[in-house]
Amino acid sequence: MKLSGKTWKFGADVDTDQIIPARYLNTIDPAALAAHVMEDADPTFAGKVGEGDIIVGGDNFGCGSSREHAPIAIKAAGVSCVVAPFFARIFYRNAFNMGLPIVECKSAADDANTGDVFEVDLAEGFVINKTQGKTYESAQVPPFMQNLLDAGGLIAYTRERISKQP
Amino acid sequence: MGMTITEKILAAHSGHETVVPGQIVDSDVDIALGNDITAPIAISRFAEAGADKVFDTKKVVLVPDHFAPNKDIASANQAKVMRNFAKNQKIENYFEVGRMGIEHALLPERNLTLPGDVIIGADSHTCTYGALGAFSTGVGSTDLAATMITGKIWFRVPESMKFIFRGVKKNRFISGKDLILYVIGKIGVSGALYRAMEFTGPMIDDASMDDRFALANMAVEAGAKNGIMKPDWKTEEFMNSQEISPGRDFTQYESDEDALYHSVYEFDGDDIDLQVAYPHLPSNTRPVSEATDVTIDQVVIGSCTNGRFHDLKVAEEILRGNKVAPGVRMIVIPATQKIYMRAMKEGLIETFIDAGAVVSTPTCGPCLGGHMGILAAGERCVATTNRNFIGRMGDPKSEVYLAGPAVAAASAITGVITDPTQVVTA
Ligand code: SF4
Numbered sequence: 001m002k003l004s005g006k007t008w009k010f011g012a013d014v015d016t017d018q019i020i021p022a023r024y025l026n027t028i029d030p031a032a033l034a035a036h037v038m039e040d041a042d043p044t045f046a047g048k049v050g051e052g053d054i055i056v057g058g059d060n061f062g063c064g065s066s067r068e069h070a071p072i073a074i075k076a077a078g079v080s081c082v083v084a085p086f087f088a089r090i091f092y093r094n095a096f097n098m099g100l101p102i103v104e105c106k107s108a109a110d111d112a113n114t115g116d117v118f119e120v121d122l123a124e125g126f127v128i129n130k131t132q133g134k135t136y137e138s139a140q141v142p143p144f145m146q147n148l149l150d151a152g153g154l155i156a157y158t159r160e161r162i163s164k165q166p
Numbered sequence: 167m168g169m170t171i172t173e174k175i176l177a178a179h180s181g182h183e184t185v186v187p188g189q190i191v192d193s194d195v196d197i198a199l200g201n202d203i204t205a206p207i208a209i210s211r212f213a214e215a216g217a218d219k220v221f222d223t224k225k226v227v228l229v230p231d232h233f234a235p236n237k238d239i240a241s242a243n244q245a246k247v248m249r250n251f252a253k254n255q256k257i258e259n260y261f262e263v264g265r266m267g268i269e270h271a272l273l274p275e276r277n278l279t280l281p282g283d284v285i286i287g288a289d290s291h292t293c294t295y296g297a298l299g300a301f302s303t304g305v306g307s308t309d310l311a312a313t314m315i316t317g318k319i320w321f322r323v324p325e326s327m328k329f330i331f332r333g334v335k336k337n338r339f340i341s342g343k344d345l346i347l348y349v350i351g352k353i354g355v356s357g358a359l360y361r362a363m364e365f366t367g368p369m370i371d372d373a374s375m376d377d378r379f380a381l382a383n384m385a386v387e388a389g390a391k392n393g394i395m396k397p398d399w400k401t402e403e404f405m406n407s408q409e410i411s412p413g414r415d416f417t418q419y420e421s422d423e424d425a426l427y428h429s430v431y432e433f434d435g436d437d438i439d440l441q442v443a444y445p446h447l448p449s450n451t452r453p454v455s456e457a458t459d460v461t462i463d464q465v466v467i468g469s470c471t472n473g474r475f476h477d478l479k480v481a482e483e484i485l486r487g488n489k490v491a492p493g494v495r496m497i498v499i500p501a502t503q504k505i506y507m508r509a510m511k512e513g514l515i516e517t518f519i520d521a522g523a524v525v526s527t528p529t530c531g532p533c534l535g536g537h538m539g540i541l542a543a544g545e546r547c548v549a550t551t552n553r554n555f556i557g558r559m560g561d562p563k564s565e566v567y568l569a570g571p572a573v574a575a576a577s578a579i580t581g582v583i584t585d586p587t588q589v590v591t592a
Contacts, residue, residue: 013355013447017555021562022534025203026233026240028210040557060356063389064555065534066290068207068306089360089391090290094306144190144320158215158312 003080003101004119004130005052007112012058014041016091019062019070028069030076037073049077054120056112057084062091071100081120083127083138085109096145097154103127105138168422170326171394172362175301175419179284187325187428195225196300196414197278198313199287201269202230202241204306205248208288211311220255221317224413227259227278228252229269232530237537267502267528270294270383270470275504277408281397282417286310286319291470291552293390296382297375298405299397299418304386324391325428326362326421331369333435337592339480339572340440342377343472343550345369346384347441347568348433351451359389361428364421369435370395375404376476380570383471384552387448396420442548442583443568446556454573457583462567464547465490465578466559468499468526469533472550472571475505481575482514484590485521491581496523497539503528523578535559541566548577 018041020033027033038045038055055074061084062070071094074082082095085106095102101122108127112118116131120138127136141149151157169177173185180191200208205228220226228248233241252260259278266272270291273279279295285302286292288310295302305319313319329349345365350357363385370378378395385393397418405412439453467473467481478500490496498518500506506528509515518525532539533551541547541560546567549559554566567583576586586592 015553015555017535017553017558021557022203022232022536025536026238026244028207028244040562043562060359060389063355064290064553066204066288066292066304066306068204068288068308071306072207086356086359088356088389090304090306093309097306097308097312142190142322144322154308154312155211155215158217158315161316162216 001122002119004117005054005080006050007054007056007114007116007118008045008049009056009112009114010041010058013060013063014057015064016062016067016070017064020067020073025067025069030072033069033073034076037077046077049079051078052080053078054118055079055082056109057082058109059085061087063088066090068094068098071095071098075100083109083118083120096148099153103138105136108136167426168424170362170364170421170425171299171396171419172301172326172392173323175282175284176321176323185323187323189323190320191323192318192320193284195286195313195317195319196283197225197227197285198310199227199269199273199289199292200310201232201289202234202245202248203232204288204310206244207307208310208314209247209251211308212314215311215315217315220257220314223256224258226257226314227273228257229261229266229272230263231266231268231528232534233536234529235263235527265503268470268473268530271474271501271505274298275408275502277405277410277412280412280414280416281401282419286313290386291383293385293393294379294383294470296385296392296394297378298401299395301392301394303392324360324362326364327358328364328366328427328430330430330432331367331435332432333369334372335369335435336439337587339586339592340438341570341572342373342380343570344438344441346381347443347448347451348438350384350388350449351441353388355387355447355449356389358385361390363388363390363393365393365395371398374476375400376474379474380471384448387552440570440573440585442573443554445554445565445567448552448554448568454583454585460546460567460583461581462494462548462577462583463545464539464541465494465496465574466532466539466547466549466551467571467574468501469551470501471552473499473501475508477550477571478505478509478514481571482517484572484575484586485579486517488521488579490522490578494578494581496578497526497532498523499526499529499531501528532559548574548583550574
């Protein structure tokens with residue numbers, strides 16, 4: 001799968017409280033969550049992010065709480081993918097489970113400026129910064145997680161598991 | 167080659183003789199936990215997967231603690247989704263308001279979390295139960311849904327890091343919270359990313375169970391998958407002292423001498439002072455002696471890190487005969503009903519109220535900026551909680567300083583961040 005979009009750059013250690021502050025966790029409605037996405041990192045973000053845009057994070061993106069509302073808000077805001085040097089553990093797992101593409105690529109994330117256009121090739125494992133004319137290799141997705149993605153996420157995978165039960 | 171305690175537990179739950187870091191295992195789960203914020207999403211996913219019943223009505227645990235007692239209409243509706251699910255699925259361990267507590271303090275009290283268990287929870291501080299010698303880790307709601315259905319979850323076996331605490335603590339106010347803040351200050355918020363943090367050494371042997379829970383609780387703040395320590399006589403004594411005995415068999419594991427570690431850190435009690443983590447990361451630590459001239463508006467003593475009985479007891483001793491400084495709001499939140507009751511019987515609540523503090527029913531409340539003590543722009547709080555991220559306790563322009571209960575109580579009296587040894591004799 002290839003994705004292409006305009007980037008929005010953030011710093012290191014963007015935690016899930018910044019991605020979706022707890023004051024909005026009294027709902028699980030994706031659109032309501034998307035209205036406040038990244039609010040405590042950039043209060044104007046929800047108003048400017050467009051369909052297909054790409055979030056570029058710093059080290060340890062998504063640290064903190066286990067709230068799945070964070071990847072849900074990002075996905076519902078139209079963001080096609082998140083690129084960062086590395087992700088916090090639970091965020092990484094959550095993103096795969098619910099089908100939000102995330103890519104570990106340190107140099108692409110370090111070099112990027114807000115507004116650069118990225119092309120991300122998930123299957124082949126590279127990121128192109130079209131604005132700067134640079135190509136980067138991204139980290140391989142572990143085979144088990146690739147299977148999970150191919151199955152359509154953890155719920156689809158579990159549905160298969162149930163149907164195989166006697 | 168030997169195995170670590172973490173590897174042994176994962177091997178035993180996935181039908182392997184041995185496992186090695188990096189290996190993907192399909193593990194049995196002993197307890198799967200959700201709360202009023204994370205369970206509603208898991209419940210929708212459960213339905214999406216076409217499931218109609220949970221794998222075991224005893225092993226799924228649901229606790230309304232974050233926005234409960236319900237803080238507003240939307241929260242009430244979410245709590246209702248979970249309550250109805252618990253009722254329809256005949257979940258035995260659903261704890262209603264009035265019988266609940268903050269999940270990570272409540273489950274050990276009910277002997278639901280046992281040594282040698284694999285425990286997952288849709289809450290990042292599920293790592294707390296590592297204090298009992300269990301492998302326990304936080305996951306998201308979709309993982310919780312899949313586990314509620316199948317009783318299984320996949321893990322990548324983590325590498326382990328060993329943290330040895332030698333010597334003895336410098337003064338009696340040094341707590342498990344200070345040890346873990348000290349470690350996070352050394353290795354950073356991603357210093358243990360994807361790994362197991364194993365805590366050992368004489369200072370851990372000496373530590374109370376309440377201190378051990380606080381220590382394991384914050385492993386996630388260093389990015390770890392789990393925090394763990396070997397069970398001992400204190401673990402057994404803790405389990406035996408609960409009203410309810412364990413309903414399952416359990417196994418006490420410990421690491422082999424020749425187990426392999428990613429890295430080994432050794433610390434000495436002489437070097438570990440009372441700690442304060444400045445905004446906006448738990449790794450922004452410094453000794454309390456270097457935290458000068460920080461005036462505060464609020465003090466919170468509570469949470470799954472430091473809302474246990476001994477945490478309240480330390481704070482009470484410092485507050486006894488003193489008053490909360492004018493201009494400071496002090497909020498004390500016993501983590502469970504049982505802790506609340508004991509604090510009342512032993513006179514702690516009276517001391518708090520005499521000093522000018524409020525005492526709340528168990529709830530996560532202010533810890534995550536939910537309710538019961540939200541900060542306004544520009545306000546500062548010393549909290550015994552575990553996160554001081556931007557906006558964590560309220561306005562994005564407010565500030566949270568993390569500390570143990572002794573520093574928090576001393577600071578409430580003076581209105582500035584204070585070393586408790588300045589207020590009472592150590
Ligand atoms: S007390 Fe705070 S950290 Fe602990 S479970 Fe509740 S919100 Fe999370």
